[in-house]
Amino acid sequence: MKLYKLDLLTLLISLFIFSGCQKTDTxxxxxxxxxxxxxxxMDTVTVRSSTVREDSVxxxxxxxxxxxxxxxxxxxxxxxxxxxxxxxxxxxxxxxTAPVLDSAxxxxxxxxxxxxxxxxxFQIEVRQLAEPLNRAKNYYNQTGFxxxxxxxxxxxxxxxxxxxxxxxxxxxxxxxxxxxxxxxxRIPLNSSFVNNNxxxxxxxxxxxQALFTKFIKGLHLKVNEAQSTGPGGxxxxxxxxxxxxxxxxxxxxxxxxxxxxxxxxIRNGSEPxxxxxxxxxxxxxxxxxxxxxxxxxxFTYVQGLAGLRTKIKFPHLDKLKELGNITINKxxxxxxxxxxxxxxxxxxxLLMYTTDIASQRQFIADFGTNPSVALTDFEFGGxxxxxxxxxKFVVTTYLQDILKGKSKQYDTFxxxxxxxYSRQLGPVASGTTASRTVIGSGKxxxxxxxxxNIFYSKIN
Numbered sequence: 001m002k003l004y005k006l007d008l009l010t011l012l013i014s015l016f017i018f019s020g021c022q023k024t025d026t027x028x029x030x031x032x033x034x035x036x037x038x039x040x041x042m043d044t045v046t047v048r049s050s051t052v053r054e055d056s057v058x059x060x061x062x063x064x065x066x067x068x069x070x071x072x073x074x075x076x077x078x079x080x081x082x083x084x085x086x087x088x089x090x091x092x093x094x095x096x097t098a099p100v101l102d103s104a105x106x107x108x109x110x111x112x113x114x115x116x117x118x119x120x121x122f123q124i125e126v127r128q129l130a131e132p133l134n135r136a137k138n139y140y141n142q143t144g145f146x147x148x149x150x151x152x153x154x155x156x157x158x159x160x161x162x163x164x165x166x167x168x169x170x171x172x173x174x175x176x177x178x179x180x181x182x183x184x185x186r187i188p189l190n191s192s193f194v195n196n197n198x199x200x201x202x203x204x205x206x207x208x209q210a211l212f213t214k215f216i217k218g219l220h221l222k223v224n225e226a227q228s229t230g231p232g233g234x235x236x237x238x239x240x241x242x243x244x245x246x247x248x249x250x251x252x253x254x255x256x257x258x259x260x261x262x263x264x265x266i267r268n269g270s271e272p273x274x275x276x277x278x279x280x281x282x283x284x285x286x287x288x289x290x291x292x293x294x295x296x297x298x299f300t301y302v303q304g305l306a307g308l309r310t311k312i313k314f315p316h317l318d319k320l321k322e323l324g325n326i327t328i329n330k331x332x333x334x335x336x337x338x339x340x341x342x343x344x345x346x347x348x349x350l351l352m353y354t355t356d357i358a359s360q361r362q363f364i365a366d367f368g369t370n371p372s373v374a375l376t377d378f379e380f381g382g383x384x385x386x387x388x389x390x391x392k393f394v395v396t397t398y399l400q401d402i403l404k405g406k407s408k409q410y411d412t413f414x415x416x417x418x419x420x421y422s423r424q425l426g427p428v429a430s431g432t433t434a435s436r437t438v439i440g441s442g443k444x445x446x447x448x449x450x451x452x453n454i455f456y457s458k459i460n
Contacts, residue, residue, distance in 0.1 A: 039455040047442025057431035064111030064236040081222040085271035086264040102248040108185040115434040116233015123227035126153035129218040139274035153189040234434035304433035309415035336448040347416035347435035353427035365397040
């Protein structure tokens with residue numbers, strides 16, 4: 001790697017403008033030798049950061065839905081519950097003549113994340129909604145649901161996202177068959193509820209989806225913390241295409257008794273599904289930082305499920321212009337995980353974005369939609385480096401545009417996103433990951449200091 005010494009005037013200007021120390025080595029900016037970068041290296045640009053609350057999340061169309069409670073020793077308490085609608089497979093469903101209920105089970109398939117303590121046991125309770133979800137209403141994560149008090153199903157479960165289950169399947173006219181199925185949560189429902197609302201209910205309630213939804217209203221899922229064990233965690237469920245309510249019942253034709261299954265799928269793309277998730281930071285250092293937004297701390301917090309994000313400012317960035325006519329060859333923001341805070345795994349992925357003059361979220365140019373400058377996901381960065389315990393973001397175009405006057409610096413943020421996040425979603429607050437991380441701030445003297453590393457060249 002080629003590094004050129006600053007001339008005396010440039011060095012004096014740099015020392016006046018920037019805090020900290022200046023290096024002329026390769027520490028902090030990892031460059032592949034095959035893509036060697038020439039220029040002057042600087043890592044003394046002032047970075048200021050603070051912890052702020054995340055915006056609310058619209059939950060009507062989440063890719064996966066959170067359920068659980070989590071007592072995090074650093075971040076406090078998180079809870080998540082779900083309200084869901086049931087779908088009819090056929091336009092008109094019937095249970096035949098003189099049906100007799102055999103059993104009913106609510107089947108919930110896992111999404112791609114569980115965050116928390118894997119040894120915890122969760123007492124999941126099912127209740128009936130007191131009113132149907134409104135497909136025309138926006139349900140944000142703080143929106144509550146009208147729920148009946150009677151428990152119609154419950155099960156104590158340990159989250160096992162990778163363990164298949166043995167299921168006895170009933171086949172009409174044939175012997176039962178034991179099959180291995182994908183990992184899932186299975187909650188038996190109360191026979192009285194199923195008889196009254198399905199088996200013995202009036203046929204008109206099943207003559208259309210609209211009448212069925214009006215009658216059955218929907219189900220509500222919540223974890224009873226008092227009857228659960230361990231610090232808990234948040235499990236994500238696939239409520240798009242595989243979860244369902246299965247009802248098994250017997251019918252008699254002459255001397256023949258058959259057992260039949262009717263399924264009521266859960267499909268958030270067809271009938272509404274929504275989630276409520278909240279955070280309680282009482283008594284934590286998180287709450288202290290939120291109460292003192294103008295104080296510079298040694299570290300800041302980021303947390304999914306509309307929890308926390310870190311706001312970043314580069315207050316003296318424009319003074320880079322005093323170095324003369326320069327071009328930025330490469331710039332990276334280095335975000336380090338604070339040691340001793342990874343008792344739960346740091347968020348696997350963070351997203352860095354900015355805002356515009358109207359405080360609306362925008363991608364920075366390096367991760368935008370302009371193909372001439374936008375990088376791929378992995379080129380841009382934000383994925384957790386477990387070896388070095390840090391995240392890196394390439395912000396070359398972002399900084400260059402500010403220096404050239406093509407854009408203006410507004411607030412910039414870092415926040416967790418699901419590891420499979422797509423920029424097609426936009427830079428929205430995440431409701432599909434519960435992960436969190438404690439990261440070093442930009443404060444001078446901090447061991448895990450956030451740094452902006454820049455390689456630049458002067459243009460004659």
